[in-house]
Amino acid sequence: MNQRENFQVMLDGGKPEFIPSYVELYNLGLMGTNNTDMPWQGGVDPFGVNWIATKEGTIPEPNKFLFDDIADWEKYVHFPDIDTLGIEHVAQIELPNFNREEQIVNVFSVCGLFERLAAFMGFENALCSLIEDPESCQEFFEAFADYKIACHNRFIDVYQPDVITYFDDLATANGLFMSPTVYRNVIKPSHKRIVEAVTSRGVIFAQHTCGKCQEIIEDYVELGARIWNAAQISNDLEGILEKYKGRLIVEGGWDTSGPVSYINASTEAVIAEAERCAKEYGQKGNYIFTPVLINENGNSLIVGDPRLAPMAEAWHKIDKL
Amino acid sequence: MSKMEEVKAMLEAGKAKLVPGLVQEALDEGNDAQSILKAMIESMGVVGDKFSAGEVFIPEMLMAAKGMAKGVVVLKPLLAGGSTAYLGTCIIGTVEGDLHDIGKNLVAMMIESAGFEVVDLGVDVSAAKFIEAIKANNNVTLVALSGLLTTTMPALKTSVEAIKASGLTGFKVIVGGAPITPEFAATTGADGFAPDAGSAAVKAAELVG
Numbered sequence: 001m002n003q004r005e006n007f008q009v010m011l012d013g014g015k016p017e018f019i020p021s022y023v024e025l026y027n028l029g030l031m032g033t034n035n036t037d038m039p040w041q042g043g044v045d046p047f048g049v050n051w052i053a054t055k056e057g058t059i060p061e062p063n064k065f066l067f068d069d070i071a072d073w074e075k076y077v078h079f080p081d082i083d084t085l086g087i088e089h090v091a092q093i094e095l096p097n098f099n100r101e102e103q104i105v106n107v108f109s110v111c112g113l114f115e116r117l118a119a120f121m122g123f124e125n126a127l128c129s130l131i132e133d134p135e136s137c138q139e140f141f142e143a144f145a146d147y148k149i150a151c152h153n154r155f156i157d158v159y160q161p162d163v164i165t166y167f168d169d170l171a172t173a174n175g176l177f178m179s180p181t182v183y184r185n186v187i188k189p190s191h192k193r194i195v196e197a198v199t200s201r202g203v204i205f206a207q208h209t210c211g212k213c214q215e216i217i218e219d220y221v222e223l224g225a226r227i228w229n230a231a232q233i234s235n236d237l238e239g240i241l242e243k244y245k246g247r248l249i250v251e252g253g254w255d256t257s258g259p260v261s262y263i264n265a266s267t268e269a270v271i272a273e274a275e276r277c278a279k280e281y282g283q284k285g286n287y288i289f290t291p292v293l294i295n296e297n298g299n300s301l302i303v304g305d306p307r308l309a310p311m312a313e314a315w316h317k318i319d320k321l
Numbered sequence: 322m323s324k325m326e327e328v329k330a331m332l333e334a335g336k337a338k339l340v341p342g343l344v345q346e347a348l349d350e351g352n353d354a355q356s357i358l359k360a361m362i363e364s365m366g367v368v369g370d371k372f373s374a375g376e377v378f379i380p381e382m383l384m385a386a387k388g389m390a391k392g393v394v395v396l397k398p399l400l401a402g403g404s405t406a407y408l409g410t411c412i413i414g415t416v417e418g419d420l421h422d423i424g425k426n427l428v429a430m431m432i433e434s435a436g437f438e439v440v441d442l443g444v445d446v447s448a449a450k451f452i453e454a455i456k457a458n459n460n461v462t463l464v465a466l467s468g469l470l471t472t473t474m475p476a477l478k479t480s481v482e483a484i485k486a487s488g489l490t491g492f493k494v495i496v497g498g499a500p501i502t503p504e505f506a507a508t509t510g511a512d513g514f515a516p517d518a519g520s521a522a523v524k525a526a527e528l529v530g
Contacts, residue, residue, distance in 0.1 A: 055418075062422050062443070128383050131381065132384070173500075
């Protein structure tokens with residue numbers, strides 16, 4: 001089986017021939033979202049928010065907010081015209097690199113509903129707004145969902161992806177930023193529309209949420225997400241893999257905060273972590289191995305790292321199923 | 322319910338806008354500013370414990386901290402001359418190379434609510450800047466360093482080492498951040514570690530008390 005055929009078996013809840021590694025399974029389309037939501041190298045996005053590139057990712061410039069009071073959002077938020085964002089142009093750069101016969105085309109859509117609210121008004125203001133003025137938050141989320149849906153439709157038109165990975169980090173290492181009730185009442189209705197718009201076009205919806213978010217995994221599955229990305233070990237991954245087999249593929253499992261992700265972690269430690277992932281999660285059959293090696297220049301998948309090749313070699317030798 | 326009890330209840334419920342009015346009413350009822358402040362600090366301890374236990378979430382804790390700050394504004398003129406409930410000055414910042422501030426901001430609010438005067442140096446703070454701030458402020462009893470990224474963990478260690486080697490005394494150093502474990506914290510030479518904002522405030526008071 002090639003990566004594509006094997007992936008389909010996993011989606012259908014069958015027993016795959018092998019447990020895929022993220023880097024081998026996907027062709028990633030990253031540049032569309034660079035224009036619509038967050039400049040990967042830093043700079044001003046189409047809403048006027050300035051982003052700063054750090055070694056571990058790009059973040060909105062700290063303490064520089066578009067507005068403080070969510071009731072004012074309509075005065076400050078001006079939605080760009082999708083036609084002016086150059087999505088077709090950047091897609092032309094990425095599309096020739098894709099191998100659709102054997103791999104899965106996965107297009108990123110970063111900065112989801114909550115992340116965008118935080119990008120506009122800072123985490124503290126955004127979080128307080130969710131409980132101080134949920135009505136204005138809901139209005140904002142509805143409007144922003146329209147924008148995301150328009151972006152996703154354009155991504156689907158130009159990239160023809162198998163998967164769209166939608167990023168919205170709603171959790172810390174210890175638990176959700178907000179209560180599940182607040183998520184369900186204030187964010188989920190608009191989130192639902194975003195998922196439906198993707199799946200109604202026959203594209204698989206992958207939900208990215210870092211941190212301990214297991215309390216709302218059931219919500220994600222109910223909404224129609226088929227993949228949960230960046231699943232971190234603070235969650236009960238083995239229980240989730242067991243419970244949702246055939247409904248949700250878990251991507252992640254790497255100890256992103258532990259010693260193996262410190263910048264001086266040894267090649268042996270990295271291989272041992274790959275072995276742990278294989279042993280603890282691989283046998284469940286609905287798991288995609290997603291290594292996250294961090295070095296002094298950032299994420300190794302982007303900046304390269306001599307530990308990657310020996311780890312990949314070891315991964316292929318491990319009995320995973 | 323007495324006005325003092327109402328202040329505590331509304332603070333714990335995160336009704337930030339109602340707190341200053343109730344604090345004024347509690348004063349009008351004859352309670353002294355010191356007792357009201359003490360009661361509010363106790364309530365923030367309750368909120369911090371609930372947060373650590375997963376019973377309340379960050380928005381509720383933020384709203385309680387907002388209420389505390391608004392209440393203290395009412396009390397401040399009456400606390401002139403030094404309040405025994407205050408625990409000294411805390412210098413706080415995110416270490417060099419790290420721009421993330423949500424954890425640091427939460428800890429700053431909770432530490433302030435526990436009775437510290439907080440001097441927030443912001444993000445990407447060098448060891449030299451921490452040392453300058455310790456020298457420039459009176460009665461520094463606590464220095465709190467935050468780091469979110471695994472790539473900036475070494476900066477946490479070098480900053481603590483530089484602060485400790487500066488020859489300055491009279492304060493304790495506390496560290497924290499998502500990837501920071503008690504084991505790593507111990508290697509930095511810090512006096513204390515806390516896994517979240519609620520317990521950071523408790524640990525801070527314990528270290529200084």
